Amino acid sequence: MSGTYNLVVGDRGRLVVPVEVRERVGLQPGTPLVLLDTPSGLVLLTRQQLRDRVRAELAGVDLVTELLAERRAAAAAEDAP
Numbered sequence: 001m002s003g004t005y006n007l008v009v010g011d012r013g014r015l016v017v018p019v020e021v022r023e024r025v026g027l028q029p030g031t032p033l034v035l036l037d038t039p040s041g042l043v044l045l046t047r048q049q050l051r052d053r054v055r056a057e058l059a060g061v062d063l064v065t066e067l068l069a070e071r072r073a074a075a076a077a078e079d080a081p
Contacts, residue, residue: 003021005017005018005021025046025049027046031046032046032047033045033046033047034046034047034050036050
């Protein structure tokens with residue numbers, strides 16, 4: 001399913017995605033892609049792949065509870081003598 005492909009940046013900054021990759025993931029001309037610049041390197045994703053990645057990273061995270069705890073701590077610090 002995954003593989004390593006050597007790509008070359010063209011003179012206008014263009015990349016050519018190998019046909020087997022385009023076919024496997026369903027890329028068509030005009031398909032929007034997202035390039036992530038991460039600490040470990042560049043990652044090229046479709047929007048759906050990015051959405052799935054973010055959802056997986058946030059799974060089990062209760063952002064509302066974390067935000068409320070932070071706000072309560074800040075309020076308590078302001079109220080402290």
